[in-house]
Amino acid sequence: MSATTSPTSPVLPTGSSLRAERWRLRARNARAFGARYVRRGDGVVGLAILLVFAVLAIAPSVFVGPLETATTATGASLEPPSAAHIFGTDELGRDILNLTVHGARVSMTIGLLATLITVVFGALIGIVAGFLGGSTDNVLMRFTDFFLVLPTFVLAIILAPVILDIVGTDAELFGIRATLLVIVIVIGLTSWATTARIIRSQTLSIRERMYVDRARVIGSGSAHIMRRHILPNVVNLIVAQAVLTFATAVFTETSLSFIGLGDPFAPSWGQILESAQSAGAPGLGAWWYIVPPATCVVLVVLSFTLVGNALDDILNPKSATRR
Amino acid sequence: MGSRYLGRKLAQAAVTIFAIVLLNFVLFRMMPGSPERVLLRNPYLTPEKVAEVRKEWGLDDPLLPISISLDPPSVAINAENQLFAYIRATLTGDLGYSLKFRGASVVDVIGQRFWPTIILIGFGEVLSIVLGLALGAYAGWRRGSLGDRLGSGISLILYSMPYFVIGMPLLLIFASALGWFPTSGMLTVGATYSSPIDQLLDFFRHLVLPLATITLGLTGGYSILMRSSIVETRSEDYVQTARAKGLSDRRVLRVHAFPNALLPMVTIIAISLGYVVAGAITLEVVFNWPGLGTLTVDALAARDYPVLQGIFLLLSVTVVLANLGADLVYGVLDPRVRS
Numbered sequence: 163m164s165a166t167t168s169p170t171s172p173v174l175p176t177g178s179s180l181r182a183e184r185w186r187l188r189a190r191n192a193r194a195f196g197a198r199y200v201r202r203g204d205g206v207v208g209l210a211i212l213l214v215f216a217v218l219a220i221a222p223s224v225f226v227g228p229l230e231t232a233t234t235a236t237g238a239s240l241e242p243p244s245a246a247h248i249f250g251t252d253e254l255g256r257d258i259l260n261l262t263v264h265g266a267r268v269s270m271t272i273g274l275l276a277t278l279i280t281v282v283f284g285a286l287i288g289i290v291a292g293f294l295g296g297s298t299d300n301v302l303m304r305f306t307d308f309f310l311v312l313p314t315f316v317l318a319i320i321l322a323p324v325i326l327d328i329v330g331t332d333a334e335l336f337g338i339r340a341t342l343l344v345i346v347i348v349i350g351l352t353s354w355a356t357t358a359r360i361i362r363s364q365t366l367s368i369r370e371r372m373y374v375d376r377a378r379v380i381g382s383g384s385a386h387i388m389r390r391h392i393l394p395n396v397v398n399l400i401v402a403q404a405v406l407t408f409a410t411a412v413f414t415e416t417s418l419s420f421i422g423l424g425d426p427f428a429p430s431w432g433q434i435l436e437s438a439q440s441a442g443a444p445g446l447g448a449w450w451y452i453v454p455p456a457t458c459v460v461l462v463v464l465s466f467t468l469v470g471n472a473l474d475d476i477l478n479p480k481s482a483t484r485r
Numbered sequence: 486m487g488s489r490y491l492g493r494k495l496a497q498a499a500v501t502i503f504a505i506v507l508l509n510f511v512l513f514r515m516m517p518g519s520p521e522r523v524l525l526r527n528p529y530l531t532p533e534k535v536a537e538v539r540k541e542w543g544l545d546d547p548l549l550p551i552s553i554s555l556d557p558p559s560v561a562i563n564a565e566n567q568l569f570a571y572i573r574a575t576l577t578g579d580l581g582y583s584l585k586f587r588g589a590s591v592v593d594v595i596g597q598r599f600w601p602t603i604i605l606i607g608f609g610e611v612l613s614i615v616l617g618l619a620l621g622a623y624a625g626w627r628r629g630s631l632g633d634r635l636g637s638g639i640s641l642i643l644y645s646m647p648y649f650v651i652g653m654p655l656l657l658i659f660a661s662a663l664g665w666f667p668t669s670g671m672l673t674v675g676a677t678y679s680s681p682i683d684q685l686l687d688f689f690r691h692l693v694l695p696l697a698t699i700t701l702g703l704t705g706g707y708s709i710l711m712r713s714s715i716v717e718t719r720s721e722d723y724v725q726t727a728r729a730k731g732l733s734d735r736r737v738l739r740v741h742a743f744p745n746a747l748l749p750m751v752t753i754i755a756i757s758l759g760y761v762v763a764g765a766i767t768l769e770v771v772f773n774w775p776g777l778g779t780l781t782v783d784a785l786a787a788r789d790y791p792v793l794q795g796i797f798l799l800l801s802v803t804v805v806l807a808n809l810g811a812d813l814v815y816g817v818l819d820p821r822v823r824s
Contacts, residue, residue: 307497308504310756311808315763316800319785320793324512327788409645417647417767421782435649439771444656445668452657456650463645 198476205472208465215462219270222263229264230256240441243450250450252434253441261434262454268430269412269462272346276411279350281404284357289396291358292365293388303362306355314352315414321348322423341425349414357403361396368395398477405473409466416459431455490816498809505801509794510571529587538582580798581791585784591795595777601671602776606765608696613703614754620704621711622746626738628716637712643705648764652698652771659694666694669773695772702764703757710753714746721745748819755811759804 199205218225230236235255236247243250249258291302325344368374369392377387418424419432426433434455438444443451530538550566553559574580580591620640624633643651660668667673671691678684718724719742727741769778777796784792 311501311805313759313762313800313804316797320797420649420767422786444653447661449657452653459650460645
């Protein structure tokens, strides 16, 4: 920030000083937001936990070395925790700590991609339906309601093998294997409806504002108004919604992997728990095989929920948990 | 209740169920080589049976009631087509034949696994509605107290756990380490019972851990939602009035705040049924409970599409009907929504 701007400018800023003014406003809003966020203790704790997991997900090999496989396993089968393997080993002799840290990358990547699809699709439908109104709104919202009512997890279970049968399990895109991509797509397809509903209702109120009328009067098209006037005003809501969606995406990914739709070659936490279940770990009392990945799932889902709720309280004008 | 409200809700549910059947049809036809491949590779069906099913499902007829051809440009209306045949078969309870279960009809396969799941979810719902609403009402009424902080914290943690993540530690502690309860199944394998009471006791011993898991999972969600509903109700005018009249704190909560806070919960509980069913699937895998969940996972592993689709149809129609029921109950309870 420059300190040269006169604090009490008597005239409205123009030209380049208008841009400076805009940045000054943005910085002030960001500071105000930051001040409100730090006051939310739960949100700060959630954010701290997520930062730790983000670091693990970005560079897992730095902490625990490369992902162990059946051939590079470093221990014996189902060893309890020891100095060499602080969380013990699985039935193939792989170090559980190694698997769990690498699982962070798989779980978080799938969560992130699924969230992107969900939020982009949900926001697009919500903005278009809310802004255009009329029969477009009607059709889109019936479509949305259909997806809201459907038990989406069950739909995901039958969609995943169908898509896999069509594309084949060996296909790859950007180096991500088809099995994982299918999970991403399936979560995206089945969870955008809530976002669409929320964004639509906010769009409905913004549509009535004066500056939208003004833009229309000076000849702006619908697409332009949606992009330049509606979108910037719902972007806060989209961010809050994205964080909450991330929690459900990780939750759903874990469940889908647990019932056998995951990729054994890129184990997420759900996939590790699935291996534990099929190796009979609960019955054998092999708690070290279950507790680390399960704790990670709970911590990440909980943290995203805490951060999402804090953001929603601050950013969403209609937040239900405000009081 | 207004007949227009009733009619609108009924029509919406009917359209949704029709859309579900349509979705099932599209999925069934989207798979490579399907339904021919799925039907014909089933080694447990006799050639006569295959011929009969081909005819019944109209597999030699065109796919859709209207076919449009561009060369030469023409539109034909097909009285006999696969879509109508599929809808007709679905309505008469013909959902196809299982691959995994040696050609048994899907309806029979699902029927055998239906009750264990219903018992689990049914008991779980009842217990968690009572517990969740009580806990949520207490936390919301004493907002900010130590009890509220503790209760809300625990609820939020439970709410963040997939059911199998709750179930696996319970299994480790109470079945594996302490040996209080059996680790899997619904009845002891190969046991002979001296009386039906014995058998019932064995069943309950197997039921405890899965039931505890589903109850814990659901209670978290219900108590969070009930808490925010009570907090909202607390600031309503009629609650202030009740206080101003000098009613006791207990009475204000029981007579004025609680019943009104309960209203939105009716819908929420119905909507959440879809999630409960999903959770039950993973839960049944942990405890090897012989219900629809383990059936789903077995069918998934064997790529037994007819069974998967039958389960999807059953569960989604159930959820739609539950929503319809909630809408109607809500309409009776709260006259404001009918307009």
